[in-house]
Amino acid sequence: MAIPLLQTFRVATYLAGRKLRGDKRYPLVLMLEPLFQCNLACAGCGKIDYPKEILQKRVSVEDALRAVDECGAPMVSIPGGEPLIHREMPQIVAGIVARKKFVYLCTNAILLAKHIDEYRPSPYLTFSIHLDGNRQRHDESVCQEGVFDKAVAAIRLARSKGFRVTINCTLFSGEEPRKVADFFDEAMKLGIEGITVSPGYSYSHAPRQDVFLGRTASKRLFREIFKLGRTRKSGAGWAFNHSTLFLDFLAGNQSYQCTPWSMVTYNVFGWQRPCYLLSDEGYAPTFRSLIEDTEWEKYGVGRNRRCDNCMAHCGFEGTAVNDAFSHPLKALKAAWSGPGTSGPMAPELPFNYVEGAGNAAGASSAAASPARAAVPEIAAISIADIKRVSRESQDGPRVAAQR
Numbered sequence: 001m002a003i004p005l006l007q008t009f010r011v012a013t014y015l016a017g018r019k020l021r022g023d024k025r026y027p028l029v030l031m032l033e034p035l036f037q038c039n040l041a042c043a044g045c046g047k048i049d050y051p052k053e054i055l056q057k058r059v060s061v062e063d064a065l066r067a068v069d070e071c072g073a074p075m076v077s078i079p080g081g082e083p084l085i086h087r088e089m090p091q092i093v094a095g096i097v098a099r100k101k102f103v104y105l106c107t108n109a110i111l112l113a114k115h116i117d118e119y120r121p122s123p124y125l126t127f128s129i130h131l132d133g134n135r136q137r138h139d140e141s142v143c144q145e146g147v148f149d150k151a152v153a154a155i156r157l158a159r160s161k162g163f164r165v166t167i168n169c170t171l172f173s174g175e176e177p178r179k180v181a182d183f184f185d186e187a188m189k190l191g192i193e194g195i196t197v198s199p200g201y202s203y204s205h206a207p208r209q210d211v212f213l214g215r216t217a218s219k220r221l222f223r224e225i226f227k228l229g230r231t232r233k234s235g236a237g238w239a240f241n242h243s244t245l246f247l248d249f250l251a252g253n254q255s256y257q258c259t260p261w262s263m264v265t266y267n268v269f270g271w272q273r274p275c276y277l278l279s280d281e282g283y284a285p286t287f288r289s290l291i292e293d294t295e296w297e298k299y300g301v302g303r304n305r306r307c308d309n310c311m312a313h314c315g316f317e318g319t320a321v322n323d324a325f326s327h328p329l330k331a332l333k334a335a336w337s338g339p340g341t342s343g344p345m346a347p348e349l350p351f352n353y354v355e356g357a358g359n360a361a362g363a364s365s366a367a368a369s370p371a372r373a374a375v376p377e378i379a380a381i382s383i384a385d386i387k388r389v390s391r392e393s394q395d396g397p398r399v400a401a402q403r
């Protein structure tokens with residue numbers, strides 16, 4: 001069990017309250033991006049290719065806590081950039097913890113040993129350490145040698161000081177199920193609470209698009225990994241920081257549509273429409289405007305070209321949690337038997353736009369849409385083959401920072 005009972009209870013109470021109020025859209029998680037600057041330049045990252053003046057911007061403590069209060073989500077995930085570069089991060093975290101919200105501070109861990117004593121262990125604070133695989137795989141993924149060892153040392157340090165620790169792992173094309181399963185075994189031995197796992201989203205700002213997994217390839221990969229988890233004794237010890245129905249979705253057994261409003265994003269530009277992953281759709285000045293004025297129906301699988309390969313937890317975990325809330329028996333069954341690893345996959349959602357017509361959601365009827373099976377699978381190219389090319393490289397080197 002990766003998610004403690006207190007957290008599960010709080011989230012369930014929050015959900016029940018919002019449903020009783022008749023709210024149609026409400027966030028489970030605030031993705032708070034306090035800066036875009038990072039001390040790494042990972043191959044699959046779509047966050048750090050901003051000009052220098054943007055990379056140097058910070059969300060202030062006041063604005064961060066205002067965003068937390070405005071949206072009311074019971075959980076706050078703090079990705080980046082690298083949050084530990086932000087000088088006021090301890091105050092931001094302390095403010096969120098004081099509000100009894102569950103904070104996941106996502107870090108590549110390079111600076112964790114230096115800053116760990118600025119934080120206090122709490123049931124409300126978890127360090128979510130970026131770790132994409134074993135030593136070779138992770139160092140390839142972050143395009144720098146030695147980062148895996150630093151991350152593992154930081155996990156041990158944080159555990160020894162009594163912090164909650166999870167890892168967040170992104171899977172790209174070319175993954176071998178056995179190696180991923182071996183990695184999960186080793187990660188659990190570090191004493192982490194759970195694993196957050198997602199197929200990498202094909203960021204348009206990442207240097208290579210062909211490293212990302214297509215949906216069918218993702219589902220096959222997850223089925224193989226979960227199958228290995230069943231056959232190995234150690235697999236019973238894998239704890240995921242996800243609902244079981246989300247894992248079942250990853251394994252191709254649920255035809256879920258994205259609910260981007262379930263994980264809203266606030267960053268140096270304001271409230272990002274519609275989600276953490278799509279950064280070119282504009283910003284809302286307030287949370288209310290984000291929820292009320294965003295054309296949500298434009299986004300999701302079959303509705304928007306850029307959503308079609310997405311299975312990221314920021315779009316679909318909320319859908320799975322809502323499904324579990326509406327169908328508790330189905331959720332219990334999935335929790336009992338684990339994600340399905342055989343049989344036909346759940347059907348894909350139909351296309352509702354015409355290829356080549358941009359993000360023309362609703363521009364055509366479903367009847368006029370081509371079959372989903374026509375989506376080509378993305379070629380498998382190893383993450384090791386990627387050489388990162390910065391959008392900023394024309395202007396000079398990327399700003400890398402150490403606090």
Ligand code: SF4
Pocket residue numbers: 038039040041042044045046047048080081082108130142
């Ligand atoms: S650690 Fe890597 S993925 Fe995360 S923000 Fe930095 S460059 Fe991007």
Ligand code: SF4
Pocket residue numbers: 258259260274275276277278299300301306307308310311312314315316
């Ligand atoms: S499917 Fe949802 S989470 Fe994924 S890119 Fe589209 S809007 Fe964002």
